[in-house]
Amino acid sequence: MKRIGVLTSGGDSPGMNAAIRAVVRKAIYHDVEIFGVYYGYAGLISGQIEKLEIGSVGDIIHRGGTMLYTARCEEFKTIEGQKKAIEQLNKFGIEGLVVIGGDGSFQGAKxxxxxxxxxxxxxxxxxxDIPGTDFTIGFDTALNTIIEAIDKIRDTATSHERTYVIEVMGRDAGDLALWAGLADGAETILIPEENYEMDDVIARLKRGxxxxxxxxxxxVAExxxxGIDIGKEIQEQTKLETRVTVLGHIQRGGSPTAADRVLASRLGAKAVELLLEGQAGKMVGIESNELVSHDIDDALAKKHAVDQRMYQLSKELSI
Structure with missing residues (x-):
């Protein structure tokens, strides 16, 4: 394999640039040409592809977002769109592709x-929320962004003696909410993996x-x-002054933490190694601080699960 490509797809996450940098420089280290695909699968179909050099990824390891940009692409979900993408890859002589993203991106790679x-x-x-890895690139940075926001909100909550409901991202996964809630001593953490009764939430508030x-x-995990509806219900039932903060896309941005930069560098380099070994249809991950690889099919077939022991601990410590 003498030419490989790299693209980022789906929602951006801090550390993607570090992963791109690792892919590019690992490939060049092994005398392999590397091509960047701009705007994800949409750019792949339209041929927005160019060769990258060592300097192309200079001074990006500390930057959030993705230098290759990202975009949604409905056309790629069709067989015709997928064939167009492969035609473009063949046109540039690219023999393998590293795809950086979430489950939707992995579906495309599959x-x-x-x-x-x-x-x-x-x-x-x-x-x-990707099975097959303990952590995904960007999680640690987003988590720290949330914690910083909660710390500041708590100052105001204390000053005004208010109840604050904070809605965080995570799609259908509760990891961000759980980890942030445990790290910041939240009284209640609501995640999609666990059923909750509003009566229990109200009772806990009244006891406190x-x-x-x-x-x-x-x-509250999104x-x-x-979070707005939950906040209204809490105020109506408790008569306690309640405010709601929806953190939104601030959680996606910012300079990646050291943990995300190191993780992205390790995973990006490992992905190149797998391609050069002739492996395909794989995903890279980290488990117990060791780099691993799994079939993408297996990862996509599994359902993400939160750490039940951590969830129980959060309840025990917030009595």
């Missing part, structure tokens, strides 16, 4: 592999208020529902 084009996936998403607690922080 389809290309089924058509006979070798792909390796690198998990890049703040949601941390009865023993003199001046404020409360409730973390997969549970609207």
């Amino acid at each position: 389809k290309l592999t089924e058509h006979g084009f070798p792909c390796v996936g690198v998990p890049g998403t703040i949601d941390n 208020h009865a023993r003199g607690k001046k404020h409360s922080i409730i973390i 997969g549970v529902g609207s």
